[in-house]
Amino acid sequence: MQITVTVNGEQQSGDVEPRTLLVHFLRDELGLTGTNVGCDTSSCGACTIHVEGQSAKSCTMLAAQIDGLSVTTIEGLADGDTLHPMQRCFQENHGLQCGYCTPGMVMAAVSLLDENPNPSETDVRIGLEGNLCRCTGYHNIVKSVLACAAESHGASK
């Protein structure tokens, strides 16, 4: 079946099987391999993207379900060479170890701050419950998200 999706602001079309998962459409058809497949059972969050601006797990959606909708992947966050503030805060706060969960963590964190611009540390930890870091690098991930929230409120770094 033919689908048309707005991905990172650009209209993309593809011919997919109804059973094609969104994450495979993004990776294999569009070559957007920043979105990782981790557990493949909607537990780990490595495949987190935004659908219509909200975080979602692309391993648990059909490409067919997003026909006509807009999707943002990790590749769509930066503005050219300028990192998205969340990406920069992960970089500055060393919010990663092996990096595998990072794209999903960043996408989940951006969605979290959209919904709660001024979260407590507990809010961040609970808000990222859908994303697992097998390096257990949560401390600096939480620090990165809090830094990004503080920055957007004009607080000094």
Next chain:
Amino acid sequence: MIPASFDYVRADSVDAALAALAEHGDEAKLLAGGHSLLPLMKLRLAAPSVLVDVGRLDDLRYINDAGDHIAIGALTRHRDLEISTMLAADAPLLAHAAGHVGDPQVRHRGTIGGSLAHADPASDLPAVILAMGGTLVATGPNGSREIAASDFFTGFLESALAPDELLTEVRVPKLDTQGWSFQKFNRRAQDWAIVGVATVRANGSTGVALVNMGSTPLLASAVMDAVKSGANAADAAAFANEGTEAQSDINASSEYREHLARVLVRRSLEESGLA
């Protein structure tokens, strides 16, 4: 993991969804948010030959004040329930429990209708709707009918919905809530409950329902009777596993689940204000 092949039909209206169900019969499954069905299909535990996608029926995405009850469209997402000020005021148990389904990504896509129609005894919302004495509205080729939540869950992943019916609305009574509690015991934040308890005390009566204590979500009838007879929380909670059929699995033995049910019912009754 890739699901088995199927044909995909996107319904753009309730009538179109019903027509697709009539055409394909029990070969077809309805797809809403997909966060219960797609994992089963990826594991090949379900292999419907036709998926009827009702996920775009935005007409069924609403939370409305309907006088003595709140009417919730079946396609309303968990996130919408979680942040609804109307539910926070008149059905706080439901708003709170919706915020504990899965994780944020799941709550952005999953729907109340999908969660109830999937009829998983380990899911949160079926027990919540049971405890609140909710009503479900099913729409089929001959119109709509109301089904009491207590008649809706008929077996493991089985409901009173006929193969040609679509769950269209969920109604929860506007209760003069004196107290409520939702207890969810799990090992990882995003998991299903190993055991859960939903309690609401309102209008002079107490509703208590159990998550994952049998093949369906269950009303804790013996606990409710004991409370009605004047038992305190600890004494009433002793009846928590009466009528249950808890399973043993990788997370817990049935004996441990029965113990958890007694402990969590006591906590739930106490948190909802029963001495």
